[in-house]
Amino acid sequence: MTTSCEMDPDSRYATVDGVRIHYKRAGHGPAVVLLHGSGSSAHGFERVAEMVSASFDVIRPDLPGFGLTGPRPDRDYRVTTYAATVERFMAKLEVPRYAVVGNSLGGNIAWNLALDQPDRVDRLVLINATGYPEKSLPAGLRLARNPLLRPLLRRWLPRSDFRWQSVFRPNIRLAEGYRRGRVFLAGDAAHVHTPAGAQGLNTGIQDAYNLGWKLAQVLAGADPALLDSYEAERLPIAANVLGLSTQKYEGISKLSPSSIRRGKDEQQLLLTYHGGPLAPGHGERTKTLRVGDRAPNADLLRADGTRVRLFDLYRGSHFTAVGYGVRGVATLGLLDSPASGAPLERVAVDAGFHTARSDGVQTLADNADSFRRAYGVSQDTVLLIRPDGYIGHIATNDLLDSTRAVVQAMTPPASPATISGVEE
Numbered sequence: 035m036t037t038s039c040e041m042d043p044d045s046r047y048a049t050v051d052g053v054r055i056h057y058k059r060a061g062h063g064p065a066v067v068l069l070h071g072s073g074s075s076a077h078g079f080e081r082v083a084e085m086v087s088a089s090f091d092v093i094r095p096d097l098p099g100f101g102l103t104g105p106r107p108d109r110d111y112r113v114t115t116y117a118a119t120v121e122r123f124m125a126k127l128e129v130p131r132y133a134v135v136g137n138s139l140g141g142n143i144a145w146n147l148a149l150d151q152p153d154r155v156d157r158l159v160l161i162n163a164t165g166y167p168e169k170s171l172p173a174g175l176r177l178a179r180n181p182l183l184r185p186l187l188r189r190w191l192p193r194s195d196f197r198w199q200s201v202f203r204p205n206i207r208l209a210e211g212y213r214r215g216r217v218f219l220a221g222d223a224a225h226v227h228t229p230a231g232a233q234g235l236n237t238g239i240q241d242a243y244n245l246g247w248k249l250a251q252v253l254a255g256a257d258p259a260l261l262d263s264y265e266a267e268r269l270p271i272a273a274n275v276l277g278l279s280t281q282k283y284e285g286i287s288k289l290s291p292s293s294i295r296r297g298k299d300e301q302q303l304l305l306t307y308h309g310g311p312l313a314p315g316h317g318e319r320t321k322t323l324r325v326g327d328r329a330p331n332a333d334l335l336r337a338d339g340t341r342v343r344l345f346d347l348y349r350g351s352h353f354t355a356v357g358y359g360v361r362g363v364a365t366l367g368l369l370d371s372p373a374s375g376a377p378l379e380r381v382a383v384d385a386g387f388h389t390a391r392s393d394g395v396q397t398l399a400d401n402a403d404s405f406r407r408a409y410g411v412s413q414d415t416v417l418l419i420r421p422d423g424y425i426g427h428i429a430t431n432d433l434l435d436s437t438r439a440v441v442q443a444m445t446p447p448a449s450p451a452t453i454s455g456v457e458e
Contacts, residue, residue, distance in 0.1 A: 045102065050122050056102035057095040057123075061087030065129045068094045069120065071138025071162075073235060075101030078137075093132070095123060097140070113139075117146040121154070133157030204228040208276055212265035220245055225272040228279045237275050240305075240422075241268050247351060247376065247421040254375030255446030263311040271305055304328070307424060312444070318428045321410030325428055329419045332405040334383065334398035342398060344381075344405070351421050352377045353445070355437065357395075358405070359414035365433040366395050366416070372445040376421055420444070 048055050058076055060083060068079040076094035083092045096103035097116060106115075120143060124132060134155050136144025141160040148155040209224045221238030245264045252258050306326045307313045313326025323330075331345045348354055353376055357363040363382040372378055380395040383405050400406055409417070416437050418427035427440040 048123060048126050050119060050126055052107050053098050053119065054104055055095050055098070055119075055123055057093060058083070059091070059093050059127075061090050061092045063090045065091045065093060065124075065132035066157075067120065067124065067132050067134045068092065069134065069136040069140030069143050070094075070097065070100065071140050072100075074138075077101065090133075091129075093124075093127070093129070095120070097143070113142050113146055116143045117150055120147055121151055124154070130154065131156050133159070135159040135161070137161040206276055206279075208269075208272055212269055213261070218245055218249075218261075218264065220268075224269075225276060237272060240271070243422050244268055250351065251375045251444060251446070255373070256375060256444060260444060267307045267310045267312070312420075312426060313424075318430050320415065320428060320430070321412070322408070323410055323417075323425060323428065325425050327425050329417075329423055329425050330408040332400070332408045333402065334400055334405060336398060345423075347379070347381055347396075348419055348423050352379050353421060353426070353441070354379045354381060354419040355441075356381045356383060356417045356419065357415070358383045358409070358411045358417075361414035361433055362416050363395070363397075365429075365437065368434055369437060369441065372441070374446045376445065378441065378445075 046057050046059060048057065056076070066086060068076070068082065070076055070078050076096045079092075079094050083094060086092050098104070098106045098119060099111060116139075120134075131154055134144040134147060134157070136142070136159070138161070141162060144158060144160060148158045205226050206228065207226050209219050212219045212224055220241035224241065225237065244267060245261075248260050248264055252260055305328065306324070308324060308326045309315050310326060313324070317325040319325070329344070329348060331343055334342050334344065336342055344356075353372075355366055355369055355378060357366040357380070363384065366380040366382055369378060369380070382395050382397040383400050384397060406412070409415075413430055414433065416427075416429045416433045417425060418437060418440055420426040426444065427437055429436045
């Protein structure tokens with residue numbers, strides 16, 4: 035193993051196993067390693083480091099793939115690999131013993147590090163130690179959950195006095211409404227809950243994106259009533275999050291696996307807006323999808339044979355109209371272009387063939403039936419995908435007029451159609 039170390043005025047770097055790890059170090063005393071969670075970096079511990087460095091040697095690395103630390107060459111981001119990297123990183127710094135504080139994913143890494151290196155880790159502090167789901171719990175936690183072994187573990191395991199402790203009281207609240215006149219609430223201003231399950235960031239970002247594209251549309255000239263759908267769609271989601279995080283928090287004291295692992299509910303990939311003002315229950319549907327569902331991915335082919343993911347085409351602040359079948363594809367060319375605001379992109383999905391087009395419609399082939407299976411389509415269909423990736427409309431009968439009406443409800447008044455096509 036080749037390692038090197040270099041210094042900058044503000045930051046430090048250590049190269050371990052080919053990864054140039056950025057870290058900060060301050061203070062004197064017993065060593066404490068702070069491990070951040072997913073979607074974060076060492077900067078998140080800035081305030082904590084200022085307070086703790088008066089009595090401790092505080093070391094804050096950016097984990098591989100986060101902050102100023104680059105990706106791993108082998109793209110191995112398992113928790114056990116992270117734990118091994120931290121152990122070698124601390125060995126590089128010649129720190130023989132240290133306490134580890136881990137938040138979220140960092141907590142998952144921390145307890146794996148403690149289990150692997152009991153002679154090096156002398157203190158362990160876990161903060162919402164969830165991270166992404168693991169196949170099984172570490173052996174130490176499985177033993178601790180055994181009611182017969184727990185008294186023996188308490189007798190055998192060494193104890194030490196607390197150096198610092200505080201009482202955490204969960205604050206669980208939900209705003210009665212998300213809007214009053216020109217004032218909108220989003221994120222922590224609209225809902226607060228326990229950190230269990232690491233739900234706050236996902237929920238807050240989705241609040242902001244949902245409100246953001248609607249605000250942009252109204253400012254561009256769309257019907258202001260579009261803003262009323264923000265609260266109707268997002269408040270029920272937050273209410274469910276509060277219930278889920280509270281349930282997980284209550285299970286932490288029981289060492290319940292469901293309180294530690296993160297599954298589909300926590301990932302929030304299956305959330306829907308069914309029954310909301312933009313997703314009426316009487317709307318059309320396919321075999322697998324309804325209006326208000328999150329649009330799924332599908333792997334398709336361009337005319338030159340290169341692969342393209344629908345998620346990549348949906349990414350951005352635009353609407354996407356997807357046509358399937360002969361009539362569905364022809365309908366795309368008849369849709370009016372919004373005069374302003376979010377543009378309308380058009381994607382034609384043909385069943386195994388490519389057709390050269392010059393009318394602004396991107397044509398893709400579904401040779402492997404990836405789109406047909408994911409979207410449950412078997413006949414001429416037009417789908418409208420909102421800027422936030424949710425399905426705003428499904429048309430299998432009245433393709434043109436019904437799609438036009440939904441587009442008009444969410445966009446400024448249309449300019450005369452500049453795209454020509456075949457009449458339906």
